[in-house]
Amino acid sequence: MKVEFALTEQKRARLKADKLDTGFGSFRNVEVTIGKVVDDDWDEPMGPTPMPDVTMLRSWDHKLLTRYRPAYMPACQLCCLCTFGKCDLTSGKRGACGLDIEGQSARIVLAAANIGCAAHLAHSRHMVDHMIHEFGPRFELTQGDGVEIEAPVTRLVTGIRPRTLEEASAVLDYCETQLTHTLSAVHTGQEGSWIDFESKAFHVGMVDQVGMEIADLAQISTLGFPQSDPEAPLVEAGISSMDPKKAMILAIGHNVVPATYIMDYASETGVADKIDIGGICCTAWDIARYDAKAKIVGPISWQLRFVRSGFADVVVVDEQCIRTDIVEHAKKVHSPVIATCDKSAMGLPDRTDDDVDDIVQDLVSGKIAGVYLRDHAKIGEVVVKTAIKMHPKRKKKGSLPSKAKIKELAQACRQCSECIRACPNNQPVMDAVLAAQEGNLGPLADVYDECIGCARCESACPNDYELHSWMVKAAEGRWKQESFMVRSGRGAIKDTEIRTVGQPIVFGEIPGVIAHVGCANYPDGGRAIHDHAEEFAKRRFIVVFSGCAAMTVGTIKDDEGKSIYERRPGTFDAGSVLNVGSCVANSHIAGAAIKIASIFAKRNLRGNYEEIADYIHNRVGAVGISWGAMSQKAASIAAGFWRLGVPVIVGPHGTKYRRMLLGRADKAEDWMVWDARTGDRVQVAAGPEHLFYAVENFEEMMVMTAKLAIRPNDTAKGRSIKLSHYIDLHETYMGYFPEDIHTYIRRETDIPITLKAKIHAQMKENKWKEKPIPDPTLVRRLVYGGKGGGE
Amino acid sequence: MMRAEPWQSAEVCGPTKAQGIKKTAVVGALIKKAKYPLLVVGAQALTEKTRKKSMIDYFIEFSTTHNIPIVATANTIKAFKEKGFDNAYSYGAMEITGRLQDHEWKVAPKKGPHDLVMTFGFPYYMEWLMLSALINFSPHIKTVTLGRYYQPHATWSFPNLKKQNWNDALKEILTPVGGAK
Numbered sequence: 026m027k028v029e030f031a032l033t034e035q036k037r038a039r040l041k042a043d044k045l046d047t048g049f050g051s052f053r054n055v056e057v058t059i060g061k062v063v064d065d066d067w068d069e070p071m072g073p074t075p076m077p078d079v080t081m082l083r084s085w086d087h088k089l090l091t092r093y094r095p096a097y098m099p100a101c102q103l104c105c106l107c108t109f110g111k112c113d114l115t116s117g118k119r120g121a122c123g124l125d126i127e128g129q130s131a132r133i134v135l136a137a138a139n140i141g142c143a144a145h146l147a148h149s150r151h152m153v154d155h156m157i158h159e160f161g162p163r164f165e166l167t168q169g170d171g172v173e174i175e176a177p178v179t180r181l182v183t184g185i186r187p188r189t190l191e192e193a194s195a196v197l198d199y200c201e202t203q204l205t206h207t208l209s210a211v212h213t214g215q216e217g218s219w220i221d222f223e224s225k226a227f228h229v230g231m232v233d234q235v236g237m238e239i240a241d242l243a244q245i246s247t248l249g250f251p252q253s254d255p256e257a258p259l260v261e262a263g264i265s266s267m268d269p270k271k272a273m274i275l276a277i278g279h280n281v282v283p284a285t286y287i288m289d290y291a292s293e294t295g296v297a298d299k300i301d302i303g304g305i306c307c308t309a310w311d312i313a314r315y316d317a318k319a320k321i322v323g324p325i326s327w328q329l330r331f332v333r334s335g336f337a338d339v340v341v342v343d344e345q346c347i348r349t350d351i352v353e354h355a356k357k358v359h360s361p362v363i364a365t366c367d368k369s370a371m372g373l374p375d376r377t378d379d380d381v382d383d384i385v386q387d388l389v390s391g392k393i394a395g396v397y398l399r400d401h402a403k404i405g406e407v408v409v410k411t412a413i414k415m416h417p418k419r420k421k422k423g424s425l426p427s428k429a430k431i432k433e434l435a436q437a438c439r440q441c442s443e444c445i446r447a448c449p450n451n452q453p454v455m456d457a458v459l460a461a462q463e464g465n466l467g468p469l470a471d472v473y474d475e476c477i478g479c480a481r482c483e484s485a486c487p488n489d490y491e492l493h494s495w496m497v498k499a500a501e502g503r504w505k506q507e508s509f510m511v512r513s514g515r516g517a518i519k520d521t522e523i524r525t526v527g528q529p530i531v532f533g534e535i536p537g538v539i540a541h542v543g544c545a546n547y548p549d550g551g552r553a554i555h556d557h558a559e560e561f562a563k564r565r566f567i568v569v570f571s572g573c574a575a576m577t578v579g580t581i582k583d584d585e586g587k588s589i590y591e592r593r594p595g596t597f598d599a600g601s602v603l604n605v606g607s608c609v610a611n612s613h614i615a616g617a618a619i620k621i622a623s624i625f626a627k628r629n630l631r632g633n634y635e636e637i638a639d640y641i642h643n644r645v646g647a648v649g650i651s652w653g654a655m656s657q658k659a660a661s662i663a664a665g666f667w668r669l670g671v672p673v674i675v676g677p678h679g680t681k682y683r684r685m686l687l688g689r690a691d692k693a694e695d696w697m698v699w700d701a702r703t704g705d706r707v708q709v710a711a712g713p714e715h716l717f718y719a720v721e722n723f724e725e726m727m728v729m730t731a732k733l734a735i736r737p738n739d740t741a742k743g744r745s746i747k748l749s750h751y752i753d754l755h756e757t758y759m760g761y762f763p764e765d766i767h768t769y770i771r772r773e774t775d776i777p778i779t780l781k782a783k784i785h786a787q788m789k790e791n792k793w794k795e796k797p798i799p800d801p802t803l804v805r806r807l808v809y810g811g812k813g814g815g816e
Numbered sequence: 817m818m819r820a821e822p823w824q825s826a827e828v829c830g831p832t833k834a835q836g837i838k839k840t841a842v843v844g845a846l847i848k849k850a851k852y853p854l855l856v857v858g859a860q861a862l863t864e865k866t867r868k869k870s871m872i873d874y875f876i877e878f879s880t881t882h883n884i885p886i887v888a889t890a891n892t893i894k895a896f897k898e899k900g901f902d903n904a905y906s907y908g909a910m911e912i913t914g915r916l917q918d919h920e921w922k923v924a925p926k927k928g929p930h931d932l933v934m935t936f937g938f939p940y941y942m943e944w945l946m947l948s949a950l951i952n953f954s955p956h957i958k959t960v961t962l963g964r965y966y967q968p969h970a971t972w973s974f975p976n977l978k979k980q981n982w983n984d985a986l987k988e989i990l991t992p993v994g995g996a997k
């Protein structure tokens with residue numbers, strides 16, 4: 026294969042190959058324009074699929090989708106996306122465009138992944154463009170010492186090694202093109218088959234991982250964040266970490282750029298000690314990575330309770346996961362809102378061109394509830410000045426109702442149950458209100474503990490009760506004490522760390538890598554995340570966190586008052602609990618898996634997606650978990666893992682993604698692999714059994730995690746370790762010895778020694794026969810010595 | 817008796833919706849007619865009670881009376897095993913939802929496939945989606961939900977019931993129509 030790079034007149038890079046022979050066939054005159062710059066001194070050979078277009082990896086997707094068939098659970102049996110409709114898709118009927126319910130269900134999956142990818146990608150684009158503006162296009166990107174493979178996902182997908190902001194921008198050009206194509210496939214009369222909608226969802230999930238990686242790489246490189254630091258600082262979190270004596274600024278969202286201008290302005294003007302800035306959601310992680318003195322208030326579900334508490338002198342919103350009615354809520358407690366992002370201007374007047382003091386005056390006097398500002402420098406000045414002026418004024422304003430007032434108001438409850446029926450978790454809100462009639466606010470406080478802060482109960486209440494505020498008041502004693510230590514986001518995993526753990530992970534001796542990611546849509550509070558992480562860290566899994574889950578896990582303290590981050594190291598190693606950072610930093614988890622293939626197995630990364638995904642799927646016992654998955658971003662993040670062949674578990678609310686990817690352990694023919702050494706077809710055990718799975722509860726999550734860590738390539742020692750964990754957790758939570766152990770035993774040496782008798786009995790009962798341990802691959806062309814063929 | 821409308825008010829569905837069970841004899845008749853019924857019991861059965869009886873005990877009695885196997889999801893299986901009940905099989909809620917879409921599949925070797933599936937014990941929204949999968953992709957299966965709240969995606973569902981009425985209904989359906997099978 027001859028691949029050439031060239032600079033075009035417009036300084037765009039062009040990848041050109043007269044003939045490209047790949048496992049997918051032979052292509053003539055391939056030519057791809059990739060942006061503005063080119064990497065001509067990287068000697069790693071280019072793999073077969075640099076910057077794959079929408080269908081280039083389709084055959085890989087189809088392999089996964091044939092083994093892990095989608096099981097759809099439509100939330101709607103109608104389609105109303107075009108004026109042909111509404112169309113009734115029940116009982117095998119097709120819409121006017123020809124689509125059936127399977128196709129429509131898959132189309133919804135793709136739509137969600139597109140939306141999620143777009144949110145990350147737009148964030149990434151803003152970050153890179155902004156940093157180019159600030160630091161120039163040639164500013165060098167870095168993940169810090171000990172990281173030579175700085176952007177493994179990007180290298181793998183695009184074949185580009187982004188070394189400067191300009192090159193990062195070129196990578197985003199590619200991503201944006203792909204997103205346009207996958208989004209267009211959702212249009213009426215484009216894609217028609219479920220499997221191709223799904224394949225495109227995988228594609229955009231892969232693109233999403235690139236976009237996230239670039240966003241984090243850009244901010245880590247330019248903003249002085251911890252760089253691959255296992256000892257990133259421990260920072261204080263929780264509502265009580267905010268100092269009420271200072272002017273409080275609450276920053277909500279995901280894009281840290283506006284908040285950095287606030288912090289910079291405060292220190293440059295010598296007022297840093299007069300303000301306290303705290304964040305909700307991923308902006309919290311990134312302000313703390315920028316300045317360890319910034320506070321992490323809590324996950325997304327805490328935004329309403331904190332705003333209602335009335336502490337914030339100014340509320341700053343950037344993008345993603347902010348309450349769209351934030352202005353209304355903030356107005357009630359006289360907190361001005363500053364919208365800083367074009368995606369969420371919140372209906373506020375654009376005052377970018379006005380004089381700062383005029384804007385501050387209008388906000389402080391209450392003449393306007395908030396402003397939208399496009400100029401970052403102005404944001405910094407307006408926010409700091411407004412917060413300092415608001416602080417003494419607002420102290421006098423009450424926010425939450427008194428306990429006596431709640432008791433008085435509760436008397437008129439109509440016992441209509443509408444609050445319960447509106448609650449996503451079926452919380453006993455009405456019963457708590459009835460208890461409040463008697464002056465007992467305990468039940469309202471209990472509801473607070475498991476509340477995700479959505480306020481659906483109060484918007485359903487015919488009496489217009491501010492039920493969420495009542496809960497916040499009832500639990501005041503608890504949240505006012507809320508303070509816990511979390512580890513700031515460390516960024517990527519070092520190459521040196523991968524060198525240490527690569528082999529034990531691939532051999533199965535470190536039984537797995539668990540990636541807890543995502544949001545706070547918990548079914549019954551967040552304790553499950555902590556207990557899960559603690560149990561698996563004890564079992565020597567590597568447990569990695571990002572996003573809101575990384576905050577929630579820190580809220581649980583041991584008897585000595587220590588959080589999991591204080592108890593466990595932040596290195597990428599057995600028994601550790603790491604925080605990589607905000608949502609976009611979760612790309613480092615995929616990056617770590619990719620680097621295992623590169624550093625330990627010495628496989629080429631560059632433009633070599635299918636081979637590396639196949640490697641990870643068969644060898645790296647990684648399991649993604651999103652106990653509180655909520656957003657479309659979580660959907661696209663999951664899709665990125667699916668394409669890498671990494672299974673993802675979601676909590677019960679994750680059923681609302683409406684499609685699982687389920688393996689059938691009972692169908693031997695689904696579990697055939699090629700033995701890369703011999704070219705033989707070999708049957709392996711069902712591992713990982715599923716690719717996307719919503720668990721019903723904590724107990725099922727415990728057992729499923731251990732089971733999904735099993736891989737065909739486990740060595741005997743690795744397999745026996747993994748089975749020991751699976752058996753032990755199964756006995757604990759399911760109450761009996763699992764009946765499928767014999768299917769995972771290939772040779773005697775796979776049997777955990779202490780369980781020999783039981784397993785032997787099961788093997789005998791099931792007429793067990795010894796099985797080969799292949800060098801497993803799903804891709805025939807990867808059979809060594811040319812014994813494989815195209816497929 | 818409350819109305820037959822989704823308990824979580826946003827969970828409306830498509831053009832067809834479950835028939836409200838007005839008389840419990842309907843359930844008895846469906847069981848009697850079914851060739852291979854199946855009961856799918858989720859983890860809320862571990863904490864719910866009907867009168868003073870645990871739902872696990874109730875379903876053991878139900879299963880024994882009507883000779884219907886149980887799929888117990890998540891850790892619900894533990895409770896059945898602890899009571900020495902051996903007609904319960906372990907599958908995840910999503911796994912059983914997937915398997916039931918396979919027209920060949922059955923929980924134990926018997927003439928299949930399952931043609932009647934009764935459900936209980938899941939978060940409302942989860943059961944709503946599980947039943948949606950079955951209504952859309954398993955047209956050979958009729959579904960009955962035995963919980964207190966109306967599930968529009970079932971073939972048959974109680975309307976939203978007061979606890980007392982639900983207890984009465986559960987008691988009534990323990991008695992087989994025309995004697996045990």
Ligand code: SF4
Nearest residue numbers: 104107110112120122
């Ligand atoms: S997109 Fe197709 S199924 Fe949807 S409304 Fe239009 S014609 Fe009907």
Ligand code: SF4
Nearest residue numbers: 448476477479480482
């Ligand atoms: S605010 Fe809390 S209690 Fe109210 S509906 Fe939402 S989760 Fe339920």
Ligand code: SF4
Nearest residue numbers: 438439441442444486
């Ligand atoms: S919705 Fe309001 S009035 Fe109705 S039961 Fe709940 S608190 Fe009472």
